[in-house]
Amino acid sequence: MPEPSSIQKSAIRKRGQVGERLATLCVWAVALLVSLVFFWILIDLFLGGVRHLSLSFLFEAPRDAGRAGGIAPILVASLEIVAVCMLVALPIGIGTAVWLAEYAGDRNRLGRLVRRSLDVLASVPSIVFGLFGSAFFCLQLGLGFSILAGGLTLACMVLPIFIRTAEEGFRAVPQAYRLGAASLGISRTSTLFRILIPSALPALSAGFVLGVGRALAETAALIFTSGYVSRMPESLLDSGRAMSVHIYDLAMNVPGGNDNAFATALVLLLLLLLINASFAWISQHHLSHGASQS
Amino acid sequence: MFMTSLRPTTSSPPRADVFLVFALRALAVVASGIVLLILVFLLLESAPALEGIGLTRFFSDASWHPLSDRFNMMPMVFASLAITFGAILAAIPLGIGSALFCRYYAPPKLASLYRALLQLLAGIPSVVYGFWALVVLVPVLFPSLLAGIVILSLMILPTVALIADASLAQIPLEYSHGSAALGLGRWSMIRGVLLPSARRGLVTAILLGLARAIGETMAVLMVCGNVVQFPKSLTDPVRTLTANIALEMSYAGDLHRSALFVSGLLLMGLVVLLVAIAEGLSRGKIYA
Numbered sequence: 001m002p003e004p005s006s007i008q009k010s011a012i013r014k015r016g017q018v019g020e021r022l023a024t025l026c027v028w029a030v031a032l033l034v035s036l037v038f039f040w041i042l043i044d045l046f047l048g049g050v051r052h053l054s055l056s057f058l059f060e061a062p063r064d065a066g067r068a069g070g071i072a073p074i075l076v077a078s079l080e081i082v083a084v085c086m087l088v089a090l091p092i093g094i095g096t097a098v099w100l101a102e103y104a105g106d107r108n109r110l111g112r113l114v115r116r117s118l119d120v121l122a123s124v125p126s127i128v129f130g131l132f133g134s135a136f137f138c139l140q141l142g143l144g145f146s147i148l149a150g151g152l153t154l155a156c157m158v159l160p161i162f163i164r165t166a167e168e169g170f171r172a173v174p175q176a177y178r179l180g181a182a183s184l185g186i187s188r189t190s191t192l193f194r195i196l197i198p199s200a201l202p203a204l205s206a207g208f209v210l211g212v213g214r215a216l217a218e219t220a221a222l223i224f225t226s227g228y229v230s231r232m233p234e235s236l237l238d239s240g241r242a243m244s245v246h247i248y249d250l251a252m253n254v255p256g257g258n259d260n261a262f263a264t265a266l267v268l269l270l271l272l273l274l275i276n277a278s279f280a281w282i283s284q285h286h287l288s289h290g291a292s293q294s
Numbered sequence: 295m296f297m298t299s300l301r302p303t304t305s306s307p308p309r310a311d312v313f314l315v316f317a318l319r320a321l322a323v324v325a326s327g328i329v330l331l332i333l334v335f336l337l338l339e340s341a342p343a344l345e346g347i348g349l350t351r352f353f354s355d356a357s358w359h360p361l362s363d364r365f366n367m368m369p370m371v372f373a374s375l376a377i378t379f380g381a382i383l384a385a386i387p388l389g390i391g392s393a394l395f396c397r398y399y400a401p402p403k404l405a406s407l408y409r410a411l412l413q414l415l416a417g418i419p420s421v422v423y424g425f426w427a428l429v430v431l432v433p434v435l436f437p438s439l440l441a442g443i444v445i446l447s448l449m450i451l452p453t454v455a456l457i458a459d460a461s462l463a464q465i466p467l468e469y470s471h472g473s474a475a476l477g478l479g480r481w482s483m484i485r486g487v488l489l490p491s492a493r494r495g496l497v498t499a500i501l502l503g504l505a506r507a508i509g510e511t512m513a514v515l516m517v518c519g520n521v522v523q524f525p526k527s528l529t530d531p532v533r534t535l536t537a538n539i540a541l542e543m544s545y546a547g548d549l550h551r552s553a554l555f556v557s558g559l560l561l562m563g564l565v566v567l568l569v570a571i572a573e574g575l576s577r578g579k580i581y582a
Contacts, residue, residue: 016479023481027399030391031408037448038415041426048429095321103315104322117326123569124332124562125509127536131558132332134543135339156328163325188311217419220511220536224543244421244512251425252516258429265422272417280410 049266052259058267062230065254066246071264073232077147077240078216080233081226084151085158085215086208092155093162093211094204098192100163101170122160126220129157133225145239150226154218158211165210169203170196202286209279213272219244243268336559343552352556358522360542360550367557369524373439373532376525377514378507380443381450385503388447389454390496396455397462398480398488409459416452423449424516437519440528445513454503461495461576462488494575501572505565511536535561 060070096114104111133153143149173196181191197204219242227239228249241249247264250257347365355366392412396405427445435441465488473483489496519531520541533541535557546554 016482020479020481023484024399027391027395030388031395031400034388034392034451035408035411038411041423041448044426044430045422092321092325095318096325099315099318099322103318110319110322114322114326117329119569119573120566121326121329121332123505123565124329125511125536125565127509127511127539128332128336128558128562131339131539131543131555132335135335135555136331140335156332159325159328187308189308189314192314213417217417217421219419219421220540223540244419247425248421248512248516251428261425265425268419269422272419273414276414276417 045262045265045269048258048262049264049269052263053266057260057263061232062246062260065257066230066250066260067254067256068260071243071246071260071267073230074241074243074246074264075267077226077233078242080147080236080240081151081154081222081242082212082215084148084236085154086211088152088155089158089162089211090208093159093166093207094197096159097163097166097170098196101167102192102196118160118163121156122164124157126157126218129153129221130224132156133221138225143237145225145227145229146237147226147233147240148236150222150240150242151236153221153225154215157218157221158214161214162207162211165207166200166204169200169207172203173199202282206279206282209275209282213275213279216268216271216275217244218242219248223248332562336555336562340552340555340559343549343556346549347553352553358538360546360553363549365549365553367535367553367560369522370533370535370538370557371560372524373518374508374534374536376439376532377442377446377518377534378504380439381446381507382454382500382504384443384447385451385454386500389451389499389503390458392451392455393458393462393499394484396459398484409456412452412455412459416456419512420449420510421512421516424513427513427517432517436529437517437531438529439518439525439532442514442518442532442534443528445517446507446510449510449513450503450507453506454499457499457502458492458496461492461499464495465491498572498576501568501575505568505572508568509536509561509565511540515540 057070058075059072061072062074063069096118100111100114104114106112130153133149133156137143137149137152138145141149143152177195177199178191181195186194222242222245226242226245228241228245229239230241230246231238233240243264247261247268250261250264343365351365352367355364357364358366358369392408396409400408423445427441431441431444435444469487469491470483473487478486514534515537518533518537520533520537521531522533522538523530525532539554539557542550543554
């Protein structure tokens with residue numbers, strides 16, 4: 001067996017080392033580049049927005065097509081849209097998650113079908129939700145351009161995300177809780193409301209927070225469902241302009257609207273950051289604890 | 295012996311419980327019925343165009359001028375695909391590089407910071423990315439295919455990086471211990487052992503990135519210039535399928551509106567196909 005000479009050996013080792021160094025350099029460069037670009041974006045948005053942000057910006061109505069004034073009606077409309085969305089998504093989502101986790105085993109045919117169709121629903125592009133919402137909620141159900149139609153469209157969008165998180169939460173509830181309840185003769189209904197839902201509460205709130213984040217960030221599905229009107233909405237059947245739609249409109253259709261678009265973007269980002277942070281907090285303090293018990 | 299009067303356990307369950315299971319199942323059926331409802335409405339709304347215009351004219355008409363009865367969608371299909379592939383080509387090395395950085399190169403503290411940054415970025419609304427690109431990129435790159443590719447690659451990068459990172463985390467520790475015991479360097483171990491074993495997860499990451507890119511609307515709408523044409527170079531303005539829907543829905547009527555629903559159907563088909571492949575791949579073990 002020909003032994004590689006010591007010179008050959010060191011050549012191989014050297015080539016290997018050069019490759020190692022190069023790879024390390026590349027990976028660090030990628031991470032640095034990505035961080036720099038993203039900090040550039042975040043700092044731009046922050047500096048652009050913070051100059052025009054004030055308390056009165058939050059409490060005034062927009063004037064001059066949004067170039068001046070604030071975003072009070074837009075904030076209200078956004079919150080109403082998100083509220084409608086979550087009020088509809090929560091009961092359907094919790095019910096579905098309980099059924100999937102507690103009653104539909106992995107072998108259940110209907111269970112598999114439900115899971116499959118929720119996966120598909122999660123992947124539908126938002127503009128397609130917009131088309132569907134405008135055809136179904138606005139025209140077919142006669143809701144017109146309204147906060148209600150926008151919220152319902154978003155509810156369809158948020159459901160799969162919420163259900164996935166909630167189902168994991170119910171699955172993480174220790175089996176002993178269910179057996180204990182059953183041995184005490186507690187009905188399954190009481191078990192659900194007194195034991196399962198309270199134990200899965202961290203996961204439910206995590207799903208809730210994720211859903212709200214997704215709903216606040218959405219634009220394309222809202223343009224043709226909740227509409228453009230920037231007046232203060234008087235009822236859920238009024239059209240209302242969400243924050244993201246406001247940013248789009250100011251940036252594209254209103255020359256000189258960039259300042260207020262920056263400020264609105266900053267408000268939206270701060271809200272999302274808050275939501276993100278609470279999600280991180282919930283999952284760190286409660287979810288891992290629940291999972292470790294199971 | 296204690297005699298306690300217990301209701302026999304073999305009796306039928308309380309009525310409330312029967313109702314509960316029934317109600318839960320009904321809710322699950324409602325939730326899963328939504329996707330069917332979407333499909334039905336897309337088909338219903340696009341039926342007039344499929345009958346009145348016919349499939350072939352979406353390819354063979356002279357141009358996209360729906361108001362004068364010309365319905366060639368191909369320039370927009372091409373633009374959507376070009377932007378998507380451009381974006382994924384840029385996002386693959388950056389995304390997988392980021393995942394490798396998190397898993398194998400960065401000190402643990404830095405890795406979790408970097409991961410938090412990626413998670414934050416994944417949550418930034420597309421309209422905000424679009425607005426930033428409009429203010430910062432468009433003055434330099436002009437409204438163009440290139441501007442769209444750049445911003446879209448930034449938007450899907452966190453998706454690709456986070457899923458790749460998660461799939462690298464699934465690799466059994468023995469693999470890296472074994473290769474370390476063989477005296478492999480870090481990069482040789484990654485290239486020779488870890489990346490190949492995470493192959494499926496990485497492909498899943500890329501496919502989901504593709505799905506996100508092709509369905510993306512707001513950012514491309516804001517930076518691509520929205521001219522319906524086959525681009526001759528990277529600096530030409532283009533209009534994607536998604537942007538076209540967003541632009542024309544507000545005034546489209548009859549056949550035109552119906553044609554927009556056809557493009558929606560096409561988008562949904564493409565995305566669902568990509569996701570189905572991704573899920574098929576990751577259904578088994580994500581490594582090996």
